[in-house]
Amino acid sequence: MRKILIVGAGQAGLQLALGLQDRGYEVTLMTNRTSDEIRAGRVMSTQCMFHTALRHERDLGINFWEDQAPRIEGLGLSLAAPDGTRPIDWVGRLDAYAQSVDQRVKMAGWMETFAECGGRIVIHGAAVSDLDYFSRAYDLVLVAAGKGELVSMFSRDASRSPYDTPQRALAVAYVHGLAPRPEHPDFHAVRFNIVPGAGELFVMPTLTTSGPADILFWESIPGGPLDVFAGVKDPAEHLRVTLDLMRRHLPWEYDRAGKVELTDAGGTLSGRYAPVVRNPIGELPSGGVVLGVADVVVANDPITGQGSNNASKCAASYLASIVEHGDQPFDRAWMQSAFDRYWDSAQHVTKWTNALLGPPPEHVLNLIGAAGQLSSVARRFVNGFDDPADFEEYFFEPDKTAAYLAAAAQG
Numbered sequence: 001m002r003k004i005l006i007v008g009a010g011q012a013g014l015q016l017a018l019g020l021q022d023r024g025y026e027v028t029l030m031t032n033r034t035s036d037e038i039r040a041g042r043v044m045s046t047q048c049m050f051h052t053a054l055r056h057e058r059d060l061g062i063n064f065w066e067d068q069a070p071r072i073e074g075l076g077l078s079l080a081a082p083d084g085t086r087p088i089d090w091v092g093r094l095d096a097y098a099q100s101v102d103q104r105v106k107m108a109g110w111m112e113t114f115a116e117c118g119g120r121i122v123i124h125g126a127a128v129s130d131l132d133y134f135s136r137a138y139d140l141v142l143v144a145a146g147k148g149e150l151v152s153m154f155s156r157d158a159s160r161s162p163y164d165t166p167q168r169a170l171a172v173a174y175v176h177g178l179a180p181r182p183e184h185p186d187f188h189a190v191r192f193n194i195v196p197g198a199g200e201l202f203v204m205p206t207l208t209t210s211g212p213a214d215i216l217f218w219e220s221i222p223g224g225p226l227d228v229f230a231g232v233k234d235p236a237e238h239l240r241v242t243l244d245l246m247r248r249h250l251p252w253e254y255d256r257a258g259k260v261e262l263t264d265a266g267g268t269l270s271g272r273y274a275p276v277v278r279n280p281i282g283e284l285p286s287g288g289v290v291l292g293v294a295d296v297v298v299a300n301d302p303i304t305g306q307g308s309n310n311a312s313k314c315a316a317s318y319l320a321s322i323v324e325h326g327d328q329p330f331d332r333a334w335m336q337s338a339f340d341r342y343w344d345s346a347q348h349v350t351k352w353t354n355a356l357l358g359p360p361p362e363h364v365l366n367l368i369g370a371a372g373q374l375s376s377v378a379r380r381f382v383n384g385f386d387d388p389a390d391f392e393e394y395f396f397e398p399d400k401t402a403a404y405l406a407a408a409a410q411g
Contacts, residue, residue: 001026005138011311012294013144014110019319032125035108042266044103046217048305050386051096053312065101069207072098074189075382092378100206135288140330144293153282154292166272167357168219171229174267178214179256199226229270238268275301280339291335300353317342348389363398
């Protein structure tokens, strides 16, 4: 039986651990928190998972909260004008619903499932020296912890990382009491609100520790008028600032927030990081190698909501690469090939996400404007959140955009 160590208990690490366990591998999971500590801790993300990523969970039989989480059937876009109006405002329907489950709920539940099925969990904040020791006892070591000392083992790939500073400041609040969007009160949708030159607000239905809720997520251009959360530590103050920005910049969202309250004392999060692609193979002092997983090696800005989707897809891709490799050694060449297989899809996410971090060019403004007039354009755009490779066909190049819109207008 092949022995595998996974360091990190997020979406990718736990999904991969459960998948390998199901296929008979001897898996050890190393993480710095217990399931109880995760469940009682602070929110970790703004996850919204689309059909392909959800299917990976269903394939493993670990979609435990699917009947409880709100079904997100659409994605809407609003563009704010200085006078508080919306020159662009539309919603497109997803071909298959998306869902968001608070990672405190999911990761704690998956850890407990892994342990109940015989998996070994080591509660320990791993350092590079630990991995140097453990690499001799395992056939393969995978690093799925995207923060801390371990990330330093994976060098930045400058050719795939156009930014070296954060492009957005992030501020998240999980709330109860948000009223439905009056434009579509009969179905849930993620709302993407753009404040030109300043940033974005995402409003996302979710399932949290206390039941169905919504996420209010500001992405602010550093130094701009929305970048005001630095130094805000008190959760109540965080919510007050969140709502004040909505009142001043997005009154249509503020209008439905009159009764909101935080879901819990751990329901806020803020920070910033530079999006980066790293080389996938980490070097250990002894000469051994480890393989980076998900946002250890591909960390995009969350503006496109792809973090948990990338993590799920990476876990599924690595699972297939490991199983297909059989009893052969997990050497450097195999690690590179496993990453390259994942990068085949991840590269489209990175290209699209990085494009959205800059001011939208004229052809992109034409595209999102046309989506308000043509339901087929809106539908194709929002379904690209599940399959970002489709944006290659019509999003990046003005000529392709123009040809697509002309064809769409003809029906």
